[in-house]
Amino acid sequence: MARMTAFAKPSATAPLWTRARAMYARALAAIGDAASIAMRAALPKSLRRQIIAWLCPLEHVVRKLLLAEAAEIYRAAKACANGGPRLVHIPLRGMAHHVRALHFSSQREEGREEGRTAGRNMPSMRALHRPLPPPLGAGDASSFAPARSIDVGRPETWRATFSFALPRDPHRVPDSRAPRIRAPWGPTPPPAPGPERIARVIKAEDAPFCLARRFEALRRVLENPRPYAERLARLLARELRRFRQIVRRAVLAPCRSNGYDPDDPRLGIDAMGAGFVRSEIGFADSS
Numbered sequence: 001m002a003r004m005t006a007f008a009k010p011s012a013t014a015p016l017w018t019r020a021r022a023m024y025a026r027a028l029a030a031i032g033d034a035a036s037i038a039m040r041a042a043l044p045k046s047l048r049r050q051i052i053a054w055l056c057p058l059e060h061v062v063r064k065l066l067l068a069e070a071a072e073i074y075r076a077a078k079a080c081a082n083g084g085p086r087l088v089h090i091p092l093r094g095m096a097h098h099v100r101a102l103h104f105s106s107q108r109e110e111g112r113e114e115g116r117t118a119g120r121n122m123p124s125m126r127a128l129h130r131p132l133p134p135p136l137g138a139g140d141a142s143s144f145a146p147a148r149s150i151d152v153g154r155p156e157t158w159r160a161t162f163s164f165a166l167p168r169d170p171h172r173v174p175d176s177r178a179p180r181i182r183a184p185w186g187p188t189p190p191p192a193p194g195p196e197r198i199a200r201v202i203k204a205e206d207a208p209f210c211l212a213r214r215f216e217a218l219r220r221v222l223e224n225p226r227p228y229a230e231r232l233a234r235l236l237a238r239e240l241r242r243f244r245q246i247v248r249r250a251v252l253a254p255c256r257s258n259g260y261d262p263d264d265p266r267l268g269i270d271a272m273g274a275g276f277v278r279s280e281i282g283f284a285d286s287s
Contacts, residue, residue, distance in 0.1 A: 013068050013278075016271055020061050021222050023261045027054035027215075034219070038152040038212035051211050053259030059214070060255040061268055062221055063165060064275035067251055069229035070236060071275075071282025077233075152209065155216040162217040164232055166250050169243040240283065247283045251276045 031037070031051050043051070151157055221228050239246050251272065261267055 013065050013274055016061075016065055016267070016274055017222070017225065019264055019267050020058070020065065020271070023061070023264055023267060024058060024218065024222055026261060026263060027058060030054065034155040034212040034215040035153050037215065038155070038209045040208040043208050043211075048207070048211075052257055054261075055211065055214055055218075056257035057255055057259050057261065057268055058218055059163075059165075061271040062162075062218060062225075063253075064251065064268075064271040066164070066221070066225060066229050066232050067247070067275040068271075068278035069225060070233040071247075071278040073230055073233040073282075074237060075282040150209070152212075155212065155219075158213055158216055160213045160217040160220065162221050162228060164235070164250075165253070166235070166239070167246060167253065169239075169246070172242070236283070247279050251279050 031047075031054060037051065236247060255268060
């Protein structure tokens, strides 16, 4: 009976993830971990520049690698949806049937287990286009409860979310500026003014914790990037319907600072190259 078995292969970006984790370790040795940053009462300008010089290149590298992983997930899910290659096992009949029966039965059990494991780890196209779950604490009863005190000495208890920093669609307009049905028999009223945007101001005493939370989010991604890559693949699969250039603009987005790792200065370039090549292949046919 024909059946399909998927074999997991090591990711081509695994060496880049290893280099990114090594860069993160060197950053901690240079500026301290997230808890030590959060415990500071204030940040001098020199120390803040040093933290940003490590933080922004690290985020840049991780975003490009997540794009490469998301492209692989999207391509694999689409290949399964379109009917990818199948491996068919045909049992032998004849004189060697009784001799090989036990051998084939053990192989079949191993193949079933590998197939079940691969099936659980491989998202489908329906799962990619499924609506994203709300962020933690959004819409539930706990989000309306009073904020709990933050234990700055335990970064693993923080609510730290890694930002994919995806580019915005330039053609999308807010509801206040959207086209309206105009009456040809009367004067056209002017559109309602949009809400005034207030610049975000971070207090000086909150700046250390904000930077520390970004470092904690980086640590969680580097520890297990797979869930973040799957979420990014679902997000891009939804956004590609409206904004087809989102992947290329995300790959070509530059780093937000001029910092780099002196021990591995090419890491940012290599990660950007991997993200560009993988995304061009994975999201080539997004129709």
